[in-house]
Amino acid sequence: MIYLDNAATTPLLPAARAAMERYLGDAYGNPSSLHRLGRDARQAVEAARRFFADWLGVSPRDLAFTSGGTESNNLALYGAYLAQQPRRRHVVTTAVEHHAVLEAVDRLRLFGADVTLVPVDSEGRVHPDDVLRALRPDTAIVSVMFVNNEVGTVEPVAEIARLVKAADPAVVVHSDMVQALPVLRVGLEDIGVDLASFSAHKVHGPKGVGLLYVRSGTPFVALAAGGNQEHRLRAGTESVAGIAGFHAAMAEIASQWDAHRAHLAALRDALWSAVASLNGSYRNSPADAVPSILNVGFRGIRNDILLMRLDLEGVAASAGAACSAGSLEPSHVLRAMGREREARESIRLSFAWQNTMEEIDEAAGVLSKVVGSLRSRFTNS
Structure with a gap:
């Protein structure tokens, strides 16, 4: 199988597996215990x-380990919103956020929130002035993702944070940075956000582990109560093995950072070069998208049929949208970009460290064969 769905999840690096094995075996102590086994786990x-504090340019006390990006997003949004009640009840986010943000924000309506969804342009980019115009005196949170998970657009989060804080310093700014961590060096202090969310399994770490950044002084109510873990930002015994695996995986990527990014860019460019020559092909990802994601479509070919055929031919890809009742829902991201028809024709191809140029060449051949076969079938039917 040629795996080109790395934006969904990545394979576990050997270094991450090795780091985890110790804490799945003899070093099983609870990191809150004071004995040697507990101290080893705490270490x-x-x-x-x-490590993550240094990589992200923040204080270690402002980081809490979670169960993943979804929990980090939920904790950030609920925690910041509830901390500002009843004074501020307005939330601003964008039409292209991951469902972990959109559904969490929608749930905030149960607590009295009024939500504004800011539109995007044809490349999926949020305009900072649109965010600024959406602010109200009672705005509690602005949440804008750093990298779009479907098309790879990099959002101007630093400029948005600067403008929002200049207009109203009390507004809490959050960013879902799950797709940014594998490909962008983000300095959180420089970017100026108050909250940020990350996930391990997007960087060849284990599933079930994430990270939440809460800038010191940010209004925040910890939702998980019952212990002093994680600087009281999230109670509960830490997943020591998962955290060790997350650390090892990101450390390996960081040690080869420039080569890693260049490798992804070469893979993406090679595949697009091959795909661009196919009849009816088009690209949804902007030219300056991150190198890990390529969203493309083929005029007149349904993406659900294309994905099934690719799977049969040994290529794993995605439509970048949730699967419901056995059929792919049209991408809310592409529809927000004004690409209604393309939302039913497009697929997401995403790359990671383990992919090779030989795989890309083979995948391009499979795509050419399958697209040609489907086009011939639909033309003759």
């Missing part, structure tokens, strides 16, 4: 925290 957790 692993704090070593990981210090």
Whole structure:
């Protein structure tokens, strides 16, 4: 199988597996215990925290490990919103956010929230002035993702944060940075956000582990109560093995950062070069998208049929949208970009460290064969 669905999840790096094995075996202590086994576990957790603090340019005390990007997004949005009640009840986000943000924001309506969805342009980009115009005196949170998970657009989060804070310093700015961590070096202090969310399994770490950044002084109510873990930002015994795996995986990527990014860009460019020559092909990802994601479509060919045929031919890809009742829902991202028809024709091809140029060449051949076959079938039917 040629795996080109890395924006969904990535394979576990050997280094991550090796780091986890120790804490799945003899080093099984609870990191809150004071005995040697507990201290060993605590050392692993704090070593990981210090690494990510250094990588992200923040204080270790502002980082909490979670169960993944979805929980990090939920904790950030609920925590910041509830901390500002009843004074501020307005939430601003965008029409192209991941469902982990959109559905969490929608749930905030149960707590009295009024939600504004800011539109995007034809490349999926949020205009900072549109965010600024959406602000109200009672705005509590602005949440804008850093990298779009379907088309790879990089959003101007730093400029948005600067303008929002200039207009109203009390507004809490959050960013879902799950897709940014594998490909962009983000300095959170420089970007100026108050909250940020990350996930391990997008960077060849294990599933079930994430990270939440909460800038010191940010209004925040911890939703998981019952212990002093994670600087009281999230109670509960830490997943020591998962955290160690997250640390090891990101450390390996960081050690080869420039080569890693160049490799992804070469893979993406090679595949697009081959796909662009196919009859009826088009590209939804902007030219300056991150190198890990390529969203393309083929005029007149349904993406659900194309994905099934690719799977039969040994190529794993995605439409970049949730699967419901056995049929693919049209991409809310592409529809927000004004690409209604394309939302039913487009697929997402996403790349990671383990992919090779030989795989890309083979995948391009499969795409050419399958698209040609489907086009011939639909033309003759």
